Amino acid sequence: MAIITTTRRIERFGRTTPPTCKYWLAGRCNRNPCRFSHSLPTSPSNVYFNPNTTYHHSKKPTICSPKPLQKPANHAPKAVVSIEKPIKCESEAMCVEKLIECGPKAMSVEKAADVEDAATVAIAPVEKSRSICKYWMTDNCVHGDLCPNLHLWFYGEGFSPLAKLHEHNKVVTGIALPTGSDKLYSGSIDGTVRAWDCNTGRCVNFINLDSEVTSLISEGPWVFAGLKNSVRARNIQTGVDVTLDGPKGQVLSLNFGNDILLAGAEDGVIYAWRCSSDPKAESPFELVATLSGHTKPVVCLAIGCYKMLYSGSMDHSIKVWDLDTLECTMTLNGHTDTVTFLICWEDYLLSSSSDCTVNVWVCTEEGTLKVAYTHTEENGVLGLYGMTDADAKPILFCSCKDNSVRMYELPTTNPLERT
Template identity: 80%
Template sequence: MAVITTTRRSERFRRTTPPTCTYWLAGRCNRNPCRFSHSSPTLPSNAYYNGNTTYKHSKQPTNCASKALEKPANRAPMAVVSVEKPTKCEPMAMSDEKITVCGLEAVSVEKPTKCEQKAVLIEKTADVEDVDTVVAKAPVEKSRSICKYWMTDTCVHGDLCQNLHSWFYGDGFSTLAKLHEHKKAVTGIALPAGSDKLYSGSTDGTVRAWDCNTGRCLGVINLNSEVTSLVSEGSWIFAGVKNAVKAWNIQTGADFTLDGPMGQVLSLNVGNDILLAGAEDGVIYAWRVSSDPKAESPFELVATLSGHTKPVVCLAIGCYKMLYSGSMDHSIKVWDLDTLQCTMTLNGHSEVVTSLICWDNYLLSSSSDCTVNVWVCTEEGILKVAYTHTEKNAVLGLYGMTDAEAKPILFCSCKDNSVRIYELPTFLERGRLFTRQEVQSFEIGPNGLFFTGDGTGLLNV
């Protein structure tokens, strides 16, 4: 009868206890509350000892429970107890019959070699006198992937999550400030030389001025049109909007509108005393400072550079007074800034050319085809790809600077909301930045400072 009674109790216990969550066991359950149990499954009622002092267990105990448990004499039945991960394991108080393990009472065991900070679950059935195994879970090893649930503030694992809950990892870099006033993506950052202000443009239709010392927003310029590019030259700030380029002089406060472009102005650059704007219609527009002191605008449109068949996404100024333009037509064109004529067309990408930077005698280009090409000039004066670096996701932008040891560092913004940090020319990874949305703008500052703007409107220092 004792066996029948025990069996019925076990059956009733199994009916009232929900099954253990398999996702919780794998450390991936994100439901709170979860309709399954978040505790180790209870052993069946036939897990009795076999006539000696050693119990049969489905898993071998580890660390704090590394020895076989001895059968307690005349011990009162105990209920199932589930304990979360303790913050610190207290020293073990030894006695003849029992010990205290991380603040929990358990039966007598031999002294373990080490009590680590691990989650301890002790389960004991109410209808049998034996004690189940003490299960110790090993610390979760961190992967190098950002937690997608943390990105949306829904991760329930906290510090136990196997994925990263961080904005950054790597050596030699740290986050100083986060400026979050823009409502939409930050698409341009400008730091005028000799100024103590930082300027940022956004698709929310505003340009904001920030105090570089306090991080406070000092002013907002409402343009009522998406800002898709921003550059500075001397005392001038230029913002690319739809069908125009807006210009402000930060010393005099004068502002002007440069008409001419058709569609959204996606890229801006200044070289050889020429303001260049790449537009949605595939044309590059060029302005010079007007020689007429009585002109309404201090800038005059001097040329339109046609050749691309789709929008011009990026512009870069290189040595020998050369302009490089990247387009959605998958090509890179090389222009002579003295004659404003196209001298070469480069076809090294199979998707949109997203970014261009010039570094010494090298040209680096990125594309939605997940590659970064390093171009060098041959003796014949032709640019050829010397090396191709491949990413797992589309590359959105390239930005370069030197570290404290004067080593060239390349920042590579990718579609997976990360920025890879590489040491050139080896492309050895130095670290990564993580953002909730993709980084769309970047700017280098003095004393090793750099700024990133992402799709949420956050400006990081």
């Protein structure tokens, strides 16, 4: 017995609209363009597809012999009632939910249950993931509201995006807002440092350093950029540029404290320059020490109370240094992968790592540091930042490898919003 599939019905009755893409209905079509329709089918105007229509036959009714029902190829299953007894075709009406055969040709007339199913799929709630759709970011997502990923940059309460600064063409590795300046500075591995007007959000100046900028900070009128084998310093008030030589390899981290500029380099050494008070000196900064102890690149630096410097490395350790003597006082081993970021918050030290954890360190009575709490993220943590909100509650920002920034209220680390 011949079964007419959807494609044959289209050809028979002259319809030109392609069938609805079943992968689009499920929110999983990744073809662009797709040869199937990305819209719900409408009710056909042809009378053969109207279940309320009474059909008349010019021929005399014939006895229909039951035959096994075959599943149409490449087509979703239909709601068809199985036939177990011969059906006599009446001349006045025909059941549209049963398979009949009248005359030498066979015709399958079925209730369009697939249309109802498609509508059900379309209106069913789609469980959203917590990742931003990468196709939506480039205006190429074909799923629309059925996409399981986020089609927005931020969701939550209390925060909203102000501007999108997009002149860099590679990864941004640092931003700095000098005290008293209305310009925001950003560095990138595209080899440039850009200045942005804080009122308009436009790039007003850029400096081509001809080397990847892997860290950027500011102190007073100075902006410091970590480059390969050097640190570039620029005074934004006078326009003076100074190159500080000494580091071996890429300068991955910078910090400033106790009138000392500190640079963590790829060779595992921390380089220290002290500000010169001699106005006649050739350089306003003088290399005064090199802090050795890490066996792999120094990724992050933080300065806390009691004039202490904390350094995190790819060797999985955190070292504590006295800024007065520039000597190492202790080594902390609480992570199993690269220590990616450090911040000092009052009497606490917070460290993040590629091992997907954030550790909160507290000082013991013996004067050492121990882990008081460990928070685990699904993905590795790239950076940390702390601030207080409008209600003076401490908020911790965690930048993660899944392209999100997650915000937690301390000390319970309950998630508030995610971007």
